[in-house]
Amino acid sequence: MTMTRRELLGAVGMTAGSAAMYYAMASLGHAQDSTYQGRISLTGEPTNGRRVLVLGAGLAGMTAALELRDAGYDVQVLEYREKAGGRCWTLRSGDTYTDIDGVTQNVDFEDGNYINPGPWRIPYNHHGVLDYCKRLGVRLEPFIQKNHNAYLHRSDAFGGEPQRFRHVATDYRGHVAELLAKATNQGMLDAEVTEADRETLINSLRTFGHLNDDNAYVESDRTSQYRGYAREAGGGRDGAPVPSEPMDFETLLQSDLWRWLSEAETTSHQNAIFQPVGGMDMIAQAFAREVDDLITYNARVISMIQNGDTVTVQYEDRENGGDPVEMTADWCVCTIPFSILGQMDHNLPSAKAQVVDTMYYEGAIKFGLEFNRRFWEEDDSIYGGITYTDLPISLISYPSTDYFSDGKGVLLGGYVWGANAYQFNAMQPDEAVRWAVEYGSRIHPQYPEEFSSGVCVSWHKVPWTLGCYGIWQDKERDYAGVVEMGPDDRIVLAGEHLSYLPAWMEGAILSSLDAIAQLHVRATDSGAGE
Amino acid sequence: MISKTTTLVAGVAIAMTGLAAIAQEPDQDGTSEFRTFDPVAGELLNFAGSGDLAQTGGEAVYGAVCAGCHMPDGAGAQGAGVYPSLVENDLLAAPSYPIYLILEGQGAMPPLGGIMDDQQVADVVNYIRSSFGNDFNGEWGEATAEDVGETRQ
Ligand SMILES: Cc1cc2nc3c(=O)[nH]c(=O)nc-3n(C[C@H](O)[C@H](O)[C@H](O)COP(=O)(O)OP(=O)(O)OC[C@H]3O[C@@H](n4cnc5c(N)ncnc54)[C@H](O)[C@@H]3O)c2cc1C
Numbered sequence: 001m002t003m004t005r006r007e008l009l010g011a012v013g014m015t016a017g018s019a020a021m022y023y024a025m026a027s028l029g030h031a032q033d034s035t036y037q038g039r040i041s042l043t044g045e046p047t048n049g050r051r052v053l054v055l056g057a058g059l060a061g062m063t064a065a066l067e068l069r070d071a072g073y074d075v076q077v078l079e080y081r082e083k084a085g086g087r088c089w090t091l092r093s094g095d096t097y098t099d100i101d102g103v104t105q106n107v108d109f110e111d112g113n114y115i116n117p118g119p120w121r122i123p124y125n126h127h128g129v130l131d132y133c134k135r136l137g138v139r140l141e142p143f144i145q146k147n148h149n150a151y152l153h154r155s156d157a158f159g160g161e162p163q164r165f166r167h168v169a170t171d172y173r174g175h176v177a178e179l180l181a182k183a184t185n186q187g188m189l190d191a192e193v194t195e196a197d198r199e200t201l202i203n204s205l206r207t208f209g210h211l212n213d214d215n216a217y218v219e220s221d222r223t224s225q226y227r228g229y230a231r232e233a234g235g236g237r238d239g240a241p242v243p244s245e246p247m248d249f250e251t252l253l254q255s256d257l258w259r260w261l262s263e264a265e266t267t268s269h270q271n272a273i274f275q276p277v278g279g280m281d282m283i284a285q286a287f288a289r290e291v292d293d294l295i296t297y298n299a300r301v302i303s304m305i306q307n308g309d310t311v312t313v314q315y316e317d318r319e320n321g322g323d324p325v326e327m328t329a330d331w332c333v334c335t336i337p338f339s340i341l342g343q344m345d346h347n348l349p350s351a352k353a354q355v356v357d358t359m360y361y362e363g364a365i366k367f368g369l370e371f372n373r374r375f376w377e378e379d380d381s382i383y384g385g386i387t388y389t390d391l392p393i394s395l396i397s398y399p400s401t402d403y404f405s406d407g408k409g410v411l412l413g414g415y416v417w418g419a420n421a422y423q424f425n426a427m428q429p430d431e432a433v434r435w436a437v438e439y440g441s442r443i444h445p446q447y448p449e450e451f452s453s454g455v456c457v458s459w460h461k462v463p464w465t466l467g468c469y470g471i472w473q474d475k476e477r478d479y480a481g482v483v484e485m486g487p488d489d490r491i492v493l494a495g496e497h498l499s500y501l502p503a504w505m506e507g508a509i510l511s512s513l514d515a516i517a518q519l520h521v522r523a524t525d526s527g528a529g530e
Numbered sequence: 531m532i533s534k535t536t537t538l539v540a541g542v543a544i545a546m547t548g549l550a551a552i553a554q555e556p557d558q559d560g561t562s563e564f565r566t567f568d569p570v571a572g573e574l575l576n577f578a579g580s581g582d583l584a585q586t587g588g589e590a591v592y593g594a595v596c597a598g599c600h601m602p603d604g605a606g607a608q609g610a611g612v613y614p615s616l617v618e619n620d621l622l623a624a625p626s627y628p629i630y631l632i633l634e635g636q637g638a639m640p641p642l643g644g645i646m647d648d649q650q651v652a653d654v655v656n657y658i659r660s661s662f663g664n665d666f667n668g669e670w671g672e673a674t675a676e677d678v679g680e681t682r683q
Contacts, residue, residue, distance in 0.1 A: 340611035425598035463609020466638035
């Protein structure tokens with residue numbers, strides 16, 4: 001009989017722990033695999049019009065542009081920004097970023113340092129993103145999601161002292177295994193576990209939780225191999241390691257630190273997980289190398305009208321001003337976030353318009369903090385990974401690249417959702433950074449001494465998305481009608497928000513592939529049109 | 531969204547009493563946790579609500595959340611899309627519309643009923659209806675916490 005960790009927790013009645021796991025899974029990273037089936041094949045000539053307008057040059061828009069162009073369409077892309085990529089974006093030394101309220105931040109990082117204000121990790125099962133990376137020559141490296149030597153921290157636990165992940169994880173597992181072994185031996189699980197299985201269960205708990213022969217989780221050589229020794233093994237004199245003492249169960253349970261133990265265990269966060277070498281926008285740059293000649297930048301689309309067998313789009317030229325420019329095509333792939341599409345002049349069918357209008361956008365803020373040296377590596381032996389905290393910054397993530405390098409290093413100094421994100425959003429960037437530095441200093445006392453410069457991106461202030469990602473009011477009810485290209489439609493909608501992998505690049509790409517597959521069927525259908 | 535329960539409200543109230551005490555004497559008795567700067571009294575309410583908003587009163591709630599997009603002067607902002615201006619905005623005349631939008635969200639705006647209690651929503655509604663060149667509270671009446679509670683249902 002095998003038991004999952006969840007069942008173990010359930011068996012000892014720790015429903016709070018399971019609730020925390022569910023909470024973790026229900027947040028941004030839904031535990032979803034991808035249905036990507038390999039490179040799309042759009043065969044046949046587009047006989048019902050080959051002119052396609054793609055609105056937005058994020059990953060959804062560029063995927064559509066690349067594939068439709070290859071299939072023989074005459075593609076043009078309109079993009080609000082001065083560059084391609086949309087949310088797939090990196091801020092590097094020398095870059096500037098201007099919020100919707102006109103506040104500009106200069107990224108003063110040392111050469112080569114960067115922060116990804118949006119996407120930062122690619123799960124191994126996001127087959128679409130990974131395939132495009134391979135096709136377009138984007139080099140990937142491991143993203144360290146789980147680091148046993150990073151910290152778990154709550155202000156009201158252990159006097160505010162951060163605890164090493166390996167201590168909390170090993171001790172929690174050990175104590176739970178001990179309790180379960182006790183319960184089994186005391187006959188409390190007789191109804192659930194057959195007599196034959198009881199012994200197997202106890203044996204498995206000894207292995208799983210590192211219990212001794214009396215089924216107790218105690219200070220020992222064995223437990224120290226997992227949680228770490230009080231004095232590590234050495235050579236020569238005083239070489240013998242000194243075992244460390246586990247935390248007692250009650251303190252650990254009450255500390256609440258166990259709530260983060262399964263963060264890295266959804267299929268969207270398990271090893272292996274990747275990042276592009278040099279910043280997430282390496283993906284955007286790779287797409288742009290393919291389709292840059294199709295993109296008109298600084299084009300703010302203001303209307304999108306389908307009538308019979310054409311689509312007419314108007315945009316403002318943000319650089320040169322003047323009257324709106326009008327363009328007409330046979331088909332249109334619109335990847336503009338609904339937060340903005342809802343404000344445009346369009347004549348989408350009312351059922352779709354209704355969803356466009358009611359989808360709201362979640363907020364989030366990320367901080368990139370640069371420090372004079374990599375003190376997390378030099379002083380704390382933390383190489384990549386994430387420290388979780390109940391402070392309003394939520395987490396600190398250490399760079400998964402350039403380990404052991406001299407010079408300055410950049411931390412993700414906070415990644416915040418909900419009530420705290422809204423409050424950070426209402427601050428000016430320098431003020432928000434000041435708070436992020438304050439909170440981080442409670443975990444890493446080196447902060448005040450070593451802090452060099454910081455930037456933050458609050459997604460409700462990003463002028464071209466007005467939010468982080470789209471939330472459906474009632475997805476079960478409305479989804480099918482919105483992603484479907486109706487028989488009278490010349491416009492098909494695509495983007496992260498039109499997928500069951502919301503707030504993942506994979507969702508943007510899969511949505512786009514499905515959209516152009518529908519478009520292609522219509523454009524090549526010899527029975528249609530007339 | 532987490533719906534507001536009495537326990538959560540009580541949690542906020544307790545957090546605020548504690549902070550008010552610190553705010554009077556930052557640092558002097560060694561109780562301040564602040565390591566890198568000395569916050570002024572109002573700032574201590576920032577992030578004090580753990581999941582909720584600790585600020586009370588229309589102006590403070592507006593400054594802590596709404597000002598981020600609608601701007602401190604209520605003028606809104608424009609990018610690829612816009613955040614509507616609240617200045618001299620007739621849509622704010624009757625309290626019901628802003629109450630509904632704050633609770634339910636729309637477009638870029640997320641529902642905020644999960645982080646504000648009924649009184650906070652009523653207060654911020656009355657604040658925007660009497661600021662930025664608006665003066666609707668007299669003629670149209672003020673929003674009450676009860677109005678907000680009814681809209682929630
Ligand atoms: C904070 C954060 C963290 C994330 N983390 C991850 C992660 O770790 N891994 C992952 O895979 N994904 C992550 N994502 C999600 C990922 O970034 C998105 O799902 C994906 O990039 C969306 O692509 P898109 O093409 O649908 O939209 P966008 O990239 O938003 O593209 C839309 C484009 O339309 C343009 N546009 C808008 N309005 C107009 C207009 N009026 N006229 C013309 N153009 C217009 C915009 O400028 C933009 O370029 C994260 C996102 C955020 C914000």
